[in-house]
Amino acid sequence: MTNILVNAPKTARPGEIVEIKALIMHPMETGFRPGTNGRIIPRDIIEHFVATWNGTEIFRMEMSPAIATNPFVSFFAVATESGTIGLRWTGDKGFLAEEQVAITVG
Amino acid sequence: MRSPLDRRTFVVGAALVSVLPFASAHATPEAMAAAIKEVVGEGMLREGRVKLDLPPLVENGNVVPLTVSVESPMTAADHVKAIHVFNEKNPQPHVFSARLGSRNGKAVIGTRIKLADSQKIIAIAETSSGAFWSASADVIVTLAACIEDVT
Numbered sequence: 001m002t003n004i005l006v007n008a009p010k011t012a013r014p015g016e017i018v019e020i021k022a023l024i025m026h027p028m029e030t031g032f033r034p035g036t037n038g039r040i041i042p043r044d045i046i047e048h049f050v051a052t053w054n055g056t057e058i059f060r061m062e063m064s065p066a067i068a069t070n071p072f073v074s075f076f077a078v079a080t081e082s083g084t085i086g087l088r089w090t091g092d093k094g095f096l097a098e099e100q101v102a103i104t105v106g
Numbered sequence: 107m108r109s110p111l112d113r114r115t116f117v118v119g120a121a122l123v124s125v126l127p128f129a130s131a132h133a134t135p136e137a138m139a140a141a142i143k144e145v146v147g148e149g150m151l152r153e154g155r156v157k158l159d160l161p162p163l164v165e166n167g168n169v170v171p172l173t174v175s176v177e178s179p180m181t182a183a184d185h186v187k188a189i190h191v192f193n194e195k196n197p198q199p200h201v202f203s204a205r206l207g208s209r210n211g212k213a214v215i216g217t218r219i220k221l222a223d224s225q226k227i228i229a230i231a232e233t234s235s236g237a238f239w240s241a242s243a244d245v246i247v248t249l250a251a252c253i254e255d256v257t
Contacts, residue, residue, distance in 0.1 A: 017211035030220070032197045058209040061217075066193060066201040068169045068218035068251075075204070076212040 002026075002097045006087060011104045012079035020051065021074040022087050024097060030065035046071055046091035054083035063091075079105045133199040138192050138228070141199040145190050145230060149238050156241035158191075158229040167221040167251035176213035176231040176239065186213035188232040195225040196251075220251035 003025040031043025159173040191201040
């Protein structure tokens with residue numbers, strides 16, 4: 001199970017610029033650290049984060065191992081119309097997590 | 107019987123072999139410049155318009171809050187297309203690249219990063235007109251990230 005925390009306003013006025021904050025539980029293992037047995041722990045990171053507004057992509061981030069454990073991202077979006085904000089994380093080892101939040105504009 | 111020269115060569119060689127893996131396991135200012143070149147290409151990189159916020163003194167390099175804000179009207183005709191962040195001394199120079207557009211309203215993004223050492227961080231904004239603006243910040247890290255597994 002993946003733990004995701006999203007903070008976005010539930011309502012907004014048309015044209016208002018709203019902040020969206022997203023936090024996901026993930027080890028973001030860099031692939032540069034030796035483990036207790038002395039061997040390098042294989043890389044396991046989230047590579048892409050994509051945000052959509054009613055299906056239209058509004059923001060995207062390509063991450064490197066330098067992003068901290070449990071990646072946090074905050075960004076802004078213009079509230080155009082009511083609907084859902086979709087957030088999607090993909091990464092190593094076939095990692096895929098999705099979350100949706102509803103927003104009412106009016 | 108070995109000659110003294112052979113022994114000296116061996117010692118120097120052994121020293122190099124033991125040092126080289128560490129030298130190559132970290133990004134360098136040159137590696138950062140090369141990574142930046144890949145983004146900017148032949149374009150001109152100018153300082154300004156970008157604000158890079160992160161604490162000047164970091165106690166824990168595992169979690170360093172960072173905010174990049176760019177002055178831009180963020181309209182369809184004139185907006186920030188991408189924001190890239192690079193570092194000098196982590197194992198890799200690239201930190202993240204964010205793609206944005208007029209739908210964002212504000213060219214402000216925040217995240218948390220790892221820093222392996224005290225170093226310089228640079229943020230680059232690419233505008234829709236193809237211009238590149240940048241800001242850099244020096245950070246002192248007391249506890250470095252990605253040294254060993256703590257579990």
